[in-house]
Amino acid sequence: MRKALESVVGSDHVLIGRDDRLGRTGGLSYVDLLRHRGTGELAVPDAVVVPADPDEVQRVVEACAEHGVGLVPFGGGTSVVGGVQALRGDKESVVVLDLCRLDELVSVDPVSRLAVLRAGVVAPEAERLLAAHGFTLGHVPQSFERATIGGFAATRSAGQASAGYGRFEDMVEGVRMATPRGEWRLGVSPASAAGPDLRQLVVGSEGTFGVITEVTVRVRRLPTARRYEGFVLDGWTRGAEAVRELAQSRVLADVTRLSDPHETDMAFALSGGWKTALLRRYLRLRGVLDPCLLILGWEGGSDAEIAARRKATLRVLHRARPVPVGTAVGEKWRHGRFAGPRQRDALMDTGVCVETLETATYWSTVDTLRSAVRAALVDSLTEHGRTPIVACHISHAYETGASLYFTTIVPRDADDPFGQWTRAKAAACAAISANGPLGTISHHHAVGVDHAPYLPAEIGALGVDVLAAVKRELDPEGVLNPGKLLDR
Amino acid sequence: MRKALESVVGSDHVLIGRDDRLGRTGGLSYVDLLRHRGTGELAVPDAVVVPADPDEVQRVVEACAEHGVGLVPFGGGTSVVGGVQALRGDKESVVVLDLCRLDELVSVDPVSRLAVLRAGVVAPEAERLLAAHGFTLGHVPQSFERATIGGFAATRSAGQASAGYGRFEDMVEGVRMATPRGEWRLGVSPASAAGPDLRQLVVGSEGTFGVITEVTVRVRRLPTARRYEGFVLDGWTRGAEAVRELAQSRVLADVTRLSDPHETDMAFALSGGWKTALLRRYLRLRGVLDPCLLILGWEGGSDAEIAARRKATLRVLHRARPVPVGTAVGEKWRHGRFAGPRQRDALMDTGVCVETLETATYWSTVDTLRSAVRAALVDSLTEHGRTPIVACHISHAYETGASLYFTTIVPRDADDPFGQWTRAKAAACAAISANGPLGTISHHHAVGVDHAPYLPAEIGALGVDVLAAVKRELDPEGVLNPGKLLDR
Numbered sequence: 001m002r003k004a005l006e007s008v009v010g011s012d013h014v015l016i017g018r019d020d021r022l023g024r025t026g027g028l029s030y031v032d033l034l035r036h037r038g039t040g041e042l043a044v045p046d047a048v049v050v051p052a053d054p055d056e057v058q059r060v061v062e063a064c065a066e067h068g069v070g071l072v073p074f075g076g077g078t079s080v081v082g083g084v085q086a087l088r089g090d091k092e093s094v095v096v097l098d099l100c101r102l103d104e105l106v107s108v109d110p111v112s113r114l115a116v117l118r119a120g121v122v123a124p125e126a127e128r129l130l131a132a133h134g135f136t137l138g139h140v141p142q143s144f145e146r147a148t149i150g151g152f153a154a155t156r157s158a159g160q161a162s163a164g165y166g167r168f169e170d171m172v173e174g175v176r177m178a179t180p181r182g183e184w185r186l187g188v189s190p191a192s193a194a195g196p197d198l199r200q201l202v203v204g205s206e207g208t209f210g211v212i213t214e215v216t217v218r219v220r221r222l223p224t225a226r227r228y229e230g231f232v233l234d235g236w237t238r239g240a241e242a243v244r245e246l247a248q249s250r251v252l253a254d255v256t257r258l259s260d261p262h263e264t265d266m267a268f269a270l271s272g273g274w275k276t277a278l279l280r281r282y283l284r285l286r287g288v289l290d291p292c293l294l295i296l297g298w299e300g301g302s303d304a305e306i307a308a309r310r311k312a313t314l315r316v317l318h319r320a321r322p323v324p325v326g327t328a329v330g331e332k333w334r335h336g337r338f339a340g341p342r343q344r345d346a347l348m349d350t351g352v353c354v355e356t357l358e359t360a361t362y363w364s365t366v367d368t369l370r371s372a373v374r375a376a377l378v379d380s381l382t383e384h385g386r387t388p389i390v391a392c393h394i395s396h397a398y399e400t401g402a403s404l405y406f407t408t409i410v411p412r413d414a415d416d417p418f419g420q421w422t423r424a425k426a427a428a429c430a431a432i433s434a435n436g437p438l439g440t441i442s443h444h445h446a447v448g449v450d451h452a453p454y455l456p457a458e459i460g461a462l463g464v465d466v467l468a469a470v471k472r473e474l475d476p477e478g479v480l481n482p483g484k485l486l487d488r
Numbered sequence: 489m490r491k492a493l494e495s496v497v498g499s500d501h502v503l504i505g506r507d508d509r510l511g512r513t514g515g516l517s518y519v520d521l522l523r524h525r526g527t528g529e530l531a532v533p534d535a536v537v538v539p540a541d542p543d544e545v546q547r548v549v550e551a552c553a554e555h556g557v558g559l560v561p562f563g564g565g566t567s568v569v570g571g572v573q574a575l576r577g578d579k580e581s582v583v584v585l586d587l588c589r590l591d592e593l594v595s596v597d598p599v600s601r602l603a604v605l606r607a608g609v610v611a612p613e614a615e616r617l618l619a620a621h622g623f624t625l626g627h628v629p630q631s632f633e634r635a636t637i638g639g640f641a642a643t644r645s646a647g648q649a650s651a652g653y654g655r656f657e658d659m660v661e662g663v664r665m666a667t668p669r670g671e672w673r674l675g676v677s678p679a680s681a682a683g684p685d686l687r688q689l690v691v692g693s694e695g696t697f698g699v700i701t702e703v704t705v706r707v708r709r710l711p712t713a714r715r716y717e718g719f720v721l722d723g724w725t726r727g728a729e730a731v732r733e734l735a736q737s738r739v740l741a742d743v744t745r746l747s748d749p750h751e752t753d754m755a756f757a758l759s760g761g762w763k764t765a766l767l768r769r770y771l772r773l774r775g776v777l778d779p780c781l782l783i784l785g786w787e788g789g790s791d792a793e794i795a796a797r798r799k800a801t802l803r804v805l806h807r808a809r810p811v812p813v814g815t816a817v818g819e820k821w822r823h824g825r826f827a828g829p830r831q832r833d834a835l836m837d838t839g840v841c842v843e844t845l846e847t848a849t850y851w852s853t854v855d856t857l858r859s860a861v862r863a864a865l866v867d868s869l870t871e872h873g874r875t876p877i878v879a880c881h882i883s884h885a886y887e888t889g890a891s892l893y894f895t896t897i898v899p900r901d902a903d904d905p906f907g908q909w910t911r912a913k914a915a916a917c918a919a920i921s922a923n924g925p926l927g928t929i930s931h932h933h934a935v936g937v938d939h940a941p942y943l944p945a946e947i948g949a950l951g952v953d954v955l956a957a958v959k960r961e962l963d964p965e966g967v968l969n970p971g972k973l974l975d976r
Contacts, residue, residue: 109850109852111852112850112852113887113888114850114888155681156680156685157681158681173850181953186947188925188928189847189848189849189889189931190850190886190887190889191646191655191848191928192644192848192928192946193643193646193928193935194692194928194934194943194946194947195644195934195973196689196690196691197689197692198947198951201688204682204683204685205683205684218888220736221736244599248601248709308796360679361677362597362661362677363600364597364600365600396679398678398679399706399708401677401678402678438676440679440681441682442682447682458680460672460673460674463672463674463686466689466958466962467683469958469961470957472957473957474950485683
């Protein structure tokens with residue numbers, strides 16, 4: 001098998017060194033980090049293959065299918081759901097396919113506002129390459145610094161500015177995917193009634209149907225003006241209602257992010273200093289008992305355009321009696337918005353269990369879902385005298401509903417750090433999946449290994465059968481990303 | 489079999505009379521109308537089944553699967569691509585399942601702005617039911633007067649106000665579908681990263697995977713203000729560029745419809761009278777050599793809101809030097825916008841071949857595609873001294889591209905009316921499918937029988953295999969809507 005891979009990519013690009021393999025073994029979830037710190041088992045691949053282009057990817061995929069070797073596509077390695085764990089499934093060996101050499105902007109169509117990017121382009125590099133043509137993708141998830149274009153498509157990513165720029169699936173106009181049955185290209189028009197939209201079957205397929213090698217994305221003019229600012233609303237219910245009204249009036253800011261009182265309190269505590277103390281006093285004076293921080297951000301072609309859009313937003317927001325707390329708060333959030341993962345590493349060093357999880361639901365269920373997940377996390381993690389902090393925010397709002405993003409911080413259980421979190425996560429997932437379910441098992445983190453057991457509750461046994469049928473059709477040997485998406 | 493069906497729906501709801509069966513035999517394409525006038529063969533079903541609710545539909549579907557009887561779901565019967573032809577495929581008998589009794593608004597969630605509608609609700613009735621709650625769907629395709637909610641979902645419909653309200657697929661939040669393998673329900677949140685979006689696999693499945701029985705749709709506040717008006721731009725190229733700039737600046741009116749010079753000329757000719765003569769003279773005086781009519785329509789909650797949006801649109805439109813021709817032109821278009829199909833019937837009586845077809849592509853290909861389709865139609869239909877009129881408009885614009893809708897009028901070939909149009913249509917489809925392809929084989933008419941041969945060029949052989957695999961999974965006996973979508 002090694003010979004077969006070397007004949008495709010050259011012997012320099014089949015890596016079998018310990019560090020090379022350890023470096024592509026799992027993602028960035030809390031349990032992944034625990035594993036790297038010695039708790040739990042690491043799924044280490046037998047080799048790492050680094051093809052140069054889509055054609056080499058195609059031949060690697062075919063070689064793996066021929067030899068019955070598992071293949072795990074690997075972009076930025078930022079999965080927090082076990083999406084890039086080098087599991088073997090029923091195969092004897094598994095290789096990781098690192099897409100880092102597929103790092104080109106292939107073409108730009110400035111008239112149609114389309115760009116073709118290779119799957120391995122890291123987000124900041126994509127922005128740099130597009131900026132040279134005057135364009136932006138505007139896709140800024142928290143994983144921005146390391147995540148790739150292919151990963152965004154494979155996982156149905158959503159960025160912090162989704163209200164303005166759309167989810168990644170809204171940007172995908174075409175895909176090129178290497179499957180064991182040959183290359184599959186999709187995308188000939190912005191919209192179509194030529195049967196089901198198969199692009200939306202590829203987006204979110206998490207490397208189980210094929211390896212995405214190129215994505216044709218919709219781009220926008222690079223913004224030349226920007227305004228981020230903070231407001232404080234009194235109470236979660238009023239806050240969520242305000243965001244709902246902005247969404248349903250279709251005057252959302254490009255970034256719209258509402259923290260619940262717990263998260264707001266945490267943000268104030270982390271800021272510290274006399275300015276924050278002054279802010280707390282000011283809010284009390286204004287009669288705000290239960291502060292919820294709302295960050296709004298607009299980006300556009302001119303200050304006038306932003307002023308007009310801001311005016312429309314504030315006209316609706318006004319009813320919720322927001323207390324403006326200034327652009328410094330907004331800018332501070334903007335500058336720190338990719339820092340979460342790094343802060344988590346630092347916190348872990350101090351003996352803390354810190355992790356996030358997320359879901360989404362329709363507006364009428366948002367409060368029920370938030371309470372249910374919160375209760376599940378608090379109940380599970382309150383033990384041996386430990387009390388968790390469970391904070392929540394809405395970062396993606398739609399006309400019909402919103403996402404809920406939870407951050408949990410609790411002193412680490414030194415005896416069973418792995419079990420401490422996996423039990424809490426299971427309790428939260430059960431709360432989401434119960435009763436209907438109450439919401440989706442993932443709004444933007446994807447399924448991977450961790451959420452696969454909860455997928456049937458969401459899409460039905462028939463839905464799982466349909467996905468399995470598509471996989472059998474495209475990957476009859478079952479070599480692609482074993483153990484992900486489907487729990488079978 | 490008849491007993492089995494009667495035991496589900498009652499003997500009153502299994503219709504076997506000649507007129508009942510003839511009334512559900514095909515749709516409203518030109519060749520369908522020719523068939524009803526005695527040219528070509530009608531595919532008449534053996535029976536018409538009229539279930540009362542989703543449970544009865546489920547049991548009818550299971551009975552057909554058990555007995556190996558073909559089943560054609562039938563809503564408004566407005567398909568123009570053969571989507572409801574009662575074909576048998578490899579089955580000995582075929583029944584039409586008429587959804588007209590599934591005519592309820594099941595529930596409204598005013599907080600989440602969601603409504604659950606049964607599949608058989610006709611569009612005007614859906615609007616009436618929703619209006620009682622202060623809501624609208626805003627979905628107004630030309631088939632509005634007769635088409636159903638289930639049909640909109642099954643065919644990936646797009647309405648004339650798609651720029652404002654979205655395509656029907658954008659409105660679908662959930663579906664309930666009866667399949668031979670059991671009922672399949674989808675939709676728990678406005679957006680999700682829990683694998684591929686399977687709702688987008690159901691939307692556009694044209695009754696081949698199952699019978700859609702209920703659709704959960706996003707609704708909007710009923711508009712209380714409205715403004716429709718006309719502008720004339722000089723030349724197709726400038727006109728299309730203006731629409732592109734509106735789309736890319738994200739200031740499209742809710743309805744945005746640009747006619748090419750041929751269609752504009754036809755509209756002026758049909759209006760006739762001294763007012764039109766005056767308008768033509770006025771345009772010449774203003775230096776407009778090649779008039780292209782642009783209809784813009786806004787709907788909203790107040791005149792002020794519409795004025796603000798109109799201002800933003802006109803600021804961008806201004807660069808194309810539009811000549812305003814007033815709200816009367818806009819209102820006239822609005823009042824006549826569902827009349828096309830009826831006009832066609834009248835024209836047919838006078839010995840005319842009249843039919844439409846449509847496609848969509850990215851902006852940089854719009855001109856090439858329009859020229860190619862136009863040339864194919866003109867070449868094919870110019871024979872025996874006949875000269876066709878081929879008119880075109882853009883009625884759906886996106887940031888990355890637009891739809892192209894062609895209307896063809898030519899004296900009917902009395903000897904071979906069927907061949908005259910089917911040859912022209914084949915030439916147009918070949919022009920769309922060639923070279924890449926140039927565009928989608930259907931932007932909103934769907935695939936049905938007529939476009940099935942062209943689907944592989946668009947989604948690849950693998951795409952067709954994937955659809956076939958999904959069908960095998962959900963409909964192992966292959967009883968659902970034989971001969972549609974897949975040309976196998």
